Amino acid sequence: MKPLILASTSRYRAELLNRLRISFSSAAPEVDETPLPGDLPAQLAQRLAAAKAEVIARQHPGSWAIGSDQVAELNGQPLGKPGTREAACRQLAAMSGHEVLFHTAVCVSDGTTRHQASDLTRVRFRTLQSAEIERYIDAEQPLDCAGSFKCEGLGITLFEAIENSDPTALIGLPLIQTARLLRLAGYQLP
Incomplete structure (x- = not known):
């Protein structure tokens, strides 16, 4: 089987991929993540996931690469991603009491063949008080997470409901779809 490379240095994605008990390495894809004019959020996630996988696949001929974006x-x-405490506070305040959509795309490519999929997660945020937002951000420091929260941690306390077809998608890598794409690429998974 060809070597497998996760086109990401995200520890969250690596932890998820480890659940599949498949050998892989990680590499940082140098991809400009700036939205293009007219990019819709779902299209942006799909374009960036494919770009990440393609860059790494071209750098490592004879390998399959997994790119993902949310x-x-x-x-x-x-x-x-908020990047700063202040930006995270603003994001969570804006999402308070609203439904937020999370588009998570995954692409498996060997530079010639490409398999893609995506997941849509709907998150309904409860109404949040400023003090709650600040306590949460100080506790988990979700500055490198789209949406300013970690649903696998205390972030779950911010929600009224989560609706999706893959519970791992919100963390950053939809494993149900990833496993399907890896099987298409020839990997044997239980």
């Missing part, structure tokens, strides 16, 4: 959408507008 774009949060509030009222039709994409939300990025």
Whole structure:
């Protein structure tokens, strides 16, 4: 079987991929993640996932690469990773009491053949008080997470409901789809 490379240095994605008990390495894809004019959030996630997989597949001929990307959408507008405490506070305050869509795309490519899939997760945030937002951000420091939360941790306390077809998608890598794509690429998974 060809070597498998996760086109990401995200510890969250690596932890998820480890669940499949398949050998892989990780590499940082150098991809410009700036939205193109007219990019809808779902299209942006799909384009970036494919770009990440393609870059790594071309750098490592004879390997398969997994690229993934997630774009949060509030009222039709994409939300990025906050990067700072202040930006995280603003994001969570804006999402308070609203439904936010999370588009998570995955692509498996060997540079010639490409398999893609995506997942849509709907997250309904409960109404959040400023003090709750600040306590949460100070506790988990979700500055590198789209949407400013970690659903696998305390972030779950911010929600009224989560609706999706793959519970791992919200963390950053939809494993149900990833496993399907890896089987298409010839990997044997239980």
